[in-house]
Amino acid sequence: MRSRIIYLALVLALLGLLPARAQSDARLFPATGWRVAGRLLAFWERNGGLPIIGLPLGPQASLATPEGRFSAQWFERNRLELHPENPAPYDVLLGRLGAELLQHQGRDWRREAVGEPLPGPCRFMAATERSVCGPFLAYWQAHGVELGDPGVSERESLALFGYPLTAPRYETNSSGDRVLTQWFERARFEWHPANPPAYQVLLGRLGVELIGEPAPLPTLTVQLDPTAVLQGRSVVIGVALPEAQALRGTLGAAPLAFFREADGQWRALGGVPVLTPPGSLSLRIEADLPDGRVVAHTTHLRVLDARYPTENINLPPAVQDRLNRNREAIARENALVNSIWPQVTPERLWSGPFRMPAEGRISSAFGTRRSYNGGPVNSFHEGLDIANAVGTPVVAPARGRVVLAERNLVVRGGAVILDHGRGVHTGFWHMAEVLVQPGQLVEPGQLIGRIGAEGMVTGPHLHWDVRIGSVNVDPLEWVARAWP
Numbered sequence: 001m002r003s004r005i006i007y008l009a010l011v012l013a014l015l016g017l018l019p020a021r022a023q024s025d026a027r028l029f030p031a032t033g034w035r036v037a038g039r040l041l042a043f044w045e046r047n048g049g050l051p052i053i054g055l056p057l058g059p060q061a062s063l064a065t066p067e068g069r070f071s072a073q074w075f076e077r078n079r080l081e082l083h084p085e086n087p088a089p090y091d092v093l094l095g096r097l098g099a100e101l102l103q104h105q106g107r108d109w110r111r112e113a114v115g116e117p118l119p120g121p122c123r124f125m126a127a128t129e130r131s132v133c134g135p136f137l138a139y140w141q142a143h144g145v146e147l148g149d150p151g152v153s154e155r156e157s158l159a160l161f162g163y164p165l166t167a168p169r170y171e172t173n174s175s176g177d178r179v180l181t182q183w184f185e186r187a188r189f190e191w192h193p194a195n196p197p198a199y200q201v202l203l204g205r206l207g208v209e210l211i212g213e214p215a216p217l218p219t220l221t222v223q224l225d226p227t228a229v230l231q232g233r234s235v236v237i238g239v240a241l242p243e244a245q246a247l248r249g250t251l252g253a254a255p256l257a258f259f260r261e262a263d264g265q266w267r268a269l270g271g272v273p274v275l276t277p278p279g280s281l282s283l284r285i286e287a288d289l290p291d292g293r294v295v296a297h298t299t300h301l302r303v304l305d306a307r308y309p310t311e312n313i314n315l316p317p318a319v320q321d322r323l324n325r326n327r328e329a330i331a332r333e334n335a336l337v338n339s340i341w342p343q344v345t346p347e348r349l350w351s352g353p354f355r356m357p358a359e360g361r362i363s364s365a366f367g368t369r370r371s372y373n374g375g376p377v378n379s380f381h382e383g384l385d386i387a388n389a390v391g392t393p394v395v396a397p398a399r400g401r402v403v404l405a406e407r408n409l410v411v412r413g414g415a416v417i418l419d420h421g422r423g424v425h426t427g428f429w430h431m432a433e434v435l436v437q438p439g440q441l442v443e444p445g446q447l448i449g450r451i452g453a454e455g456m457v458t459g460p461h462l463h464w465d466v467r468i469g470s471v472n473v474d475p476l477e478w479v480a481r482a483w484p
């Protein structure tokens with residue numbers, strides 16, 4: 001059994017941490033492309049959301065209202081205004097859209113005659129000298145802004161809908177239906193007796209009626225090359241959306257770096273982690289449009305089983321001992337190396353297929369799954385091992401910039417990392433000599449070091465890593481074909 005421990009370098013990268021994802025309090029509504037954030041989002045979620053307030057129609061912005069200028073946001077059924085001078089929950093107020101819309105229409109509700117009767121009990125409201133009856137009263141009393149009162153109090157209903165302005169009467173709504181309608185300060189109630197009980201009272205889309213229907217979002221189309229990807233392999237993700245100003249995305253848990261190509265298409269390289277189960281991996285893309293809207297798209301990448309062999313490695317007590325004694329140094333080394341992978345330099349330095357960085361025998365293939373001392377299979381060989389004599393030249397596989405050149409790492413020995421741009425890095429471990437300096441630009445085939453047996457190995461070899469972001473991909477597929 002040939003020196004299994006050679007492949008030790010392996011596990012240790014697993015000890016490194018992925019960068020924590022920033023927790024955002026913003027929520028994107030893909031149907032209209034706008035985000036709602038902070039206090040307005042909290043208010044939206046606490047006070048009825050979609051059926052009561054509806055989808056956002058624009059960004060939170062400084063808006064002129066009849067009561068003054070506020071940081072506010074339009075929704076299908078209302079306008080949420082931020083009043084930071086008020087203590088919560090009074091720091092978010094709803095616009096008086098019912099009153100505003102009636103005014104726009106030139107209707108003076110005070111002069112309007114009595115309307116149609118509605119079956120059921122009524123409540124007379126002296127403030128506007130109107131009654132709310134039957135199903136409208138039930139709805140009015142059942143909904144409110146949560147101000148902390150038990151159940152739904154009258155002041156909570158008033159905060160949401162306000163007082164009735166008109167008596168109920170038949171009106172033609174924006175969908176062309178003639179329905180019994182009653183206007184309130186902040187809402188318009190419509191009665192649809194043919195609907196199931198929960199939908200017999202519907203709220204008018206006052207926001208839409210005041211500022212217009214939202215423009216349809218452009219569609220985003222995705223092209224995958226290849227369309228199905230083996231575990232541990234790379235994929236080109238092309239997105240057609242010329243008007244986009246920026247694209248973000250994730251493949252599984254890994255962030256994608258998108259760039260606009262000369263042909264106007266957006267493109268990102270992705271990697272499928274070796275330990276991804278066969279099946280599908282979620283691909284999420286968000287594109288920023290010039291008007292501030294976001295086009296969100298979710299699809300799946302088909303993941304095929306690469307049938308990597310599994311091996312168990314028994315760590316001899318001496319190695320275990322060495323690991324234990326160097327825990328802190330190894331953690332520092334991993335932190336250093338793992339801080340480099342997520343960095344994205346926009347300029348693509350490579351072109352065409354990569355070259356092999358050294359001559360020699362492939363002593364361990366990429367992707368072999370590993371368990372240690374009979375434990376779970378939760379790691380894999382992250383690169384390609386090329387065994388040859390100490391002193392064998394190691395050359396740059398492609399144009400790149402040296403971003404790490406260390407001579408004595410505990411695990412990796414003499415180590416070099418090249419940044420090829422667009423989030424693609426290559427790493428070279430266990431070298432006896434490191435012949436480049438950080439910041440240096442190297443050309444394909446340029447000598448960067450010499451094979452050694454430095455770090456945690458039992459024999460001379462070069463370990464070669466290829467990464468897209470933090471995801472390891474099979475170095476041989478970067479030799480086999482050109483990646484854009």
Ligand SMILES: [Zn+2]
Binds near residue numbers: 006007009381382384
């Ligand atoms: Zn290796």
